[in-house]
């Protein structure tokens with residue numbers, strides 16, 4: 001499956017733009033702030049029903065306008081499918097497949113998969129556990145609806161339990177029985193969430209390590225570890241042991257909402273001991289593993305969106321990465337870069353065919369299709 005046509009109206013810095021894409025490699029070249037990432041973000045919208053960068057839909061409307069529209073045509077086997085996304089200020093966002101409006105956006109997720117590798121991924125390393133949990137849960141939720149249900153229910157029950165703890169504190173009494181009403185549901189959902197995260201991480205690790213080894217030419221050993229209080233004690237024991245603490249702090253201090261994922265290089269946290277290039281390689285390997293994982297579960301190739309991928313990587317890693325993505329294993333790829341010469345050198349040295357677009361003054365100009373000279 002590949003995206004063949006993309007049309008934007010009032011999306012971020014684009015008043016109007018139309019692009020015809022190659023089913024293989026597409027490069028978007030232009031100076032800083034030209035709108036390269038915005039093109040990838042539009043495709044991410046079509047896939048995930050939201051922006052990769054700005055969660056407030058209305059802020060993705062071109063300044064001074066009241067709506068944006070993203071339209072697309074996808075080639076799927078012998079057929080074509082259309083996906084429409086419309087956002088109007090003050091109204092519900094509209095998604096359509098083949099002109100039919102979705103009742104629930106969740107029904108669309110997973111049908112047109114995309115994986116973005118972006119400089120903003122570094123938040124996965126630098127920020128707190130919530131970002132990593134959301135990342136892993138986002139991968140799982142794309143193919144496991146039961147997991148998504150458990151996750152949503154867990155979140156609701158947790159809020160209710162926390163509200164009750166707070167309420168009790170303000171009235172100066174503590175009633176364990178009322179709290180226990182929520183515990184049963186929290187435990188049931190939490191156990192399922194833990195089980196699925198554990199299984200997925202176990203399967204994910206070797207794929208991730210394969211990509212890192214490939215990128216680094218087997219130079220460094222990296223790992224990924226699922227950390228959860230539920231490995232040490234049952235959820236029931238955890239809640240029992242945390243009773244006083246929960247009461248004092250007025251929120252639930254234990255559970256799967258405290259889970260984290262440890263990222264290490266040579267046995268040490270990559271956040272502290274990884275160079276910028278190693279951190280970037282780690283993130284690329286995570287995303288490529290995410291790609292392979294989704295491909296095997298959804299049975300369709302995600303579009304690979306590579307934003308500003310070359311920065312901080314040495315030439316060896318850049319070449320291996322480009323060889324990798326131009327392989328048949330990856331389907332359609334979109335790459336952004338500021339440097340036309342670098343793109344030409346990387347692809348032509350490696351005899352890889354690509355379609356180039358130049359972005360200037362908020363418009364996209366298709367410049368050439370380079371056929372590598374063999």
Ligand SMILES: Nc1ncnc2c1ncn2[C@@H]1O[C@H](COP(=O)(O)OP(=O)(O)OP(=O)(O)O)[C@@H](O)[C@H]1O
Nearest residue numbers: 012013032033034035036037038059060061062063
């Ligand atoms: N809602 C909006 N309306 C108009 N312009 C917007 C809106 N949101 C973002 N922009 C503009 O989009 C531009 C950024 O685009 P983008 O991030 O795609 O640039 P880029 O080409 O990827 O740059 P870089 O090379 O620096 O990463 C900025 O000029 C920003 O002001």
